[in-house]
Amino acid sequence: MTTATSALLESMLVTSNRLIRIAAQATGSTTPSAVWRTLGILSTDGALRVGDLAKASRVSQPTMTKLQQNLVEEGLARRIGDDSDSRVSLIEITAAGQRGLEEWRHELTAALGPLFSDLTAEETRTLERAVAIVQARTKTISSTSTNGRKVA
Amino acid sequence: MTTATSALLESMLVTSNRLIRIAAQATGSTTPSAVWRTLGILSTDGALRVGDLAKASRVSQPTMTKLQQNLVEEGLARRIGDDSDSRVSLIEITAAGQRGLEEWRHELTAALGPLFSDLTAEETRTLERAVAIVQARTKTISSTSTNGRKVA
DNA sequence: AAAGCTATATTGCTTAGCTATCTATATCGG
């Protein structure tokens, strides 16, 4: 590993940190951001069991259990039993969750947008590719899919 | 703001989040990461007053007060009085702080390096430019520089 | 049907940050 790569990694972390903090503050949102991240996954991937959701979000299972409880409490997600294994619950986004997610995306865009409104097409491409590069290297495999359902 | 930019912002946040979490776990480091971020600033910018350090690091002043106390306790930084204003203390990195910072950078590289060891030169450039783009948009201006000193 | 495995839940801790507020010191207007 070159010193350059090393420095790059460090600046990526520092910059990531700032971005997150700015976003957190800018969207005066009371609901925690982990909620939206999780809803985003549910919205894209459909119903998932707690364990798989944890893997997809790259957090520990206990963290996801907690998160998912919050989601259900606030009506943003719903639990569905799994006929083939009653230890399991699939988590599914609700209509309210979808709406909330979209609202949050708007807020986020409104908050961070101004900082990035002057991006050239070329800069946008660069950022998109950078995200893809990092994503590829932080991906998780996961999936233990099941299908049986029953409302719990 | 286009929908594409909006989606980009969101994926940047999610990806940033993952990167940070992976890094935090990978370096089994007991000392909190905010410490190293702050030391990095001190190392680059020299002695700063608490308020300016907070701005440079984009955290609130109380957060920096706390952080700086930890640094001093652990001997990684030292406080220096300011002759021209006795409410002020300048914070300066110590030799031990420098050493610690360098060690941490090694750990970090060792931890995250494997994930990024296969970067092509072109990908490296892309990441570097992406970081620069984001940095430029999250920069703080700050500075209320002073010079009077006396060891406190 | 006992033994062990697996999915989720619970507990209790840590880090990292925030706002609101307090104290001490500067500074400025009369």
Next chain:
DNA sequence: CCGATATAGATAGCTAAGCAATATAGCTTT
């Protein structure tokens, strides 16, 4: 020169986001 106001930093107390260790409930296998 003194009182009022402003500023720098410190303190208190809260929330979010995460973790590891462990408990429990339900499957599976011999």
